[in-house]
Amino acid sequence: MHNKNNNNSSKPPSTNNNKKPSNSRTKTGRSSGGxxxxxxxxxxxxxNPHNIIDIRKKTCNCDCNLSGLEGKIQSKxxxxxxxxxxxVTEYRTHEVICPDCKEVHTTEFPVTVSQPVQYGENLQALMIYLSNYQLVPLATKT
Structure with missing residues (x-):
């Protein structure tokens, strides 16, 4: 019998003799965990939490009103x-004509605003982070 496995031939790993890999950790004598x-x-x-949601029973199983009673409070x-x-921020430029000299005055959009509708800097940064560091694809194959 030939000693072929996925490391020294084109055989897939599933055809290996299922030998348990050896543990390369050295024993320290300490118990596991903290x-x-x-x-x-x-x-x-x-x-001071931002929101507090009180969860109370309003009535007992015997139909007694429990609303005004104080009791032990536990919290999580x-x-x-x-x-x-x-x-969404909309930028608007204005063109006005001076009523005296009739000179036309126009304003320009900020340099960072170049398209009729575009993603802002924060959303672009989030997309780059998710794509490059979290490896979330920008588009999925259909």
Whole structure:
């Protein structure tokens, strides 16, 4: 029998003898996970959250009103980004004629505004970041 595998022939990896790869890590004698004395890090609650949503039961199963009662409060916080909304800015140039000397005065668009409708600098930067660093394709094949 020939000792061929995907490394020394054109055979696909699925035809290899399924040998378990050896572990190249050296044993340290310590248990897995965080070690004794390790300072853990976690998200901390903030004192003044932007939104507070009270989740309360209004009535008991016996139909007793629970609305005015105070009880033990537990809280959890969710840290999230605000919803991104499109912000469209329209630039307008004006042409006016002096009523005295009849000279025409015109204004120009900013150099960065060259098309009737275009993406702004922030959106362009986000698209470049997503494409180049997060490898999100700009277009999908159909």
């Amino acid at each position: 070690q004794v004395g390790h300072i853990g890090k976690t998200l901390l609650k903030i004192d 916080q969710v840290v999230d980004l605000p919803q991104i909304v499109m912000n």
